[in-house]
Amino acid sequence: MTPQPRPEKLFTPLTLGALQLSNRLVMAPLTRTRTEPDGVPTDLHVEYYRQRASLGLIVTEGTWPIIEGRTWMGQPGLQTPEQIAGWHRVADAVHEAGGRIVAQIMHGGRISHPSITxxxxxxxxxxxxxxxxxxxxxxxxxxxxxxxxxxxGEIPSIIEGFVTAARNAVEAGLDGVEIHAANGYLVHQFLGKASNQRTDEYGGSPANRARLAIEILTAVAEAIGAERTGLRISPEHNIQGVVEDDQEDLAATYTALAEGLAPLGLAFVDILHVEPSGTLVQQFRKTVQAPVILNSGFSVNTTRSEAIDLVRNGHADAVAVGRAVIANPDLVARWHEGATENAPDPSTFYVGGAHGYTDYPTLEQGAA
Structure with missing residues (x-):
């Protein structure tokens, strides 16, 4: 009898804390700005996320924990009863389709405007x-x-905002949360030397600049369980004014962060970096002692072969994919079969409505 080839590891199950994934492909958090000003997820959100439930894990678009943390008009929140109810409908739809979904909690900090907050x-x-x-x-x-x-005196309320949002996510039936400490938003602003010029215990040294992130993750893990808590970072991404070009400081800051988080036993860390198999990322992975989801970049499209190699070679436990998931709700099936992909339409990324959001065809429906 001819032995059957072993399946690619990318398409095999994975456990991240309390999360049981059917495969190792993760939907990256993707800003889509489709809510009304009330920040409540709608029928469109329910359909959008349901369509992508075959991914091993969905990480939602960044959701604000408190109104002062809102970055974009059209961004959903996790603060009001109506927002919680809206996310409950999303979670129910994803679960009914066999998927897992966590909320990315994102405070924009200085990336906002008083008219938005x-x-x-x-x-x-x-x-x-x-x-x-x-x-x-x-x-x-x-x-x-x-x-x-x-x-x-205001920092404890910032931490509590993340904790309350995490509790709200669990109340909404979501499987956990990812704390956004990447891409130049508030927690990343504290990490970065260029954006943090404080002289108190939250500024100055690498350990002090890592303090807020560690305190937020610790408090959230205590509130909902470390097994349902994840983190996203983007070291050296140099975006939105958080420039990390001092290599010595960069290494010291993310070492302090990893060492501070290691005792928690987080469900996962989601890392965005142009060199996911490089020394900085892999050393962080070793130190933080948590499963790692890797994403190779913001402006480049992660390819099937790259994702397969990252997992096959042991550099990642799972791989997060962005634009390909926008355009291919059935990306797992397409990549498993080596099928062709729909091309994403960037002109529809941040506008309202179903076009470019829920109308990309599946393999069964035929090419676009």
Whole structure:
């Protein structure tokens, strides 16, 4: 009898804490700005996430824990009863389709505008504006404003905001949370030397700059269980003013972060880096002692062969994919069969409506 070939490891089950994944392909968190100003997930969100339930794990788009943390108009929240109910409908749909889904909790910090937060201010570790512009609540564009530096007395409320949002995610039936400490948003702003010029216990040394992330993850893990808690980081991504170009400081900061998180036993760490098999990422993985989801980049499309190699060679426990999942709700089937893929349409990424959101065809429906 001819022996059957072993399946590629990418398509085999994986356990991440309390999460049982049917395969090792993960839907990366993807900003899509499809809610109304109330931040409540709609029927469109239910369908969008349900369509992608064959991925081993879905990480939702960044959701704000408190209104002061909202970055974009059209971004969903995890604060109000209506938002929790909306996410419950999403979670139910994904589970009924056999999938797993966690909420990415994201406080934008200085990447926002007072017209978006509705609080009259934006906040950050230091009173330093990020470069660039942002689309305001009225649809126009404005320079990113100078934020207010959070006081030491305000930081516990920031931590509590993440904790409450994590509890809300569990109440909504989601399988866990991913704390967003990447891509230049608030927690990353504390990590970065260029964006954090504080002189208190949350600034200065690498260990101090890693403190907020460690305290948030510790508090969330205590609230909902470390087995349902994950983290996203993007060291050296150098985006939105969080520039990490000092190699010595970079290594020290992420070593301090990994050492501070290692005792928690997190479900996973989701790492975005252009060299996922490189020394920085793999050393972090070894130190943090948690399963790692790797994503090779923001502006490049992760390919089938790259994903297969990362898992086959032991560099990743799972691989997060972004644009290919936008355009191919059945990406697992396509990659398993080596089938052709739909091409994503960037002009539809951040606009409202179903077009470019829920209308990409599956293999069964035929080519676009």
């Amino acid at each position: 509705g609080t009259g201010r934006t906040v950050a570790p230091s009173a330093l504006a990020a470069p660039g512009e942002i689309r305001t609540a009225d649809g126009g564009k404005a320079a990113l404003p100078v934020p207010e530096a959070l006081t030491g």
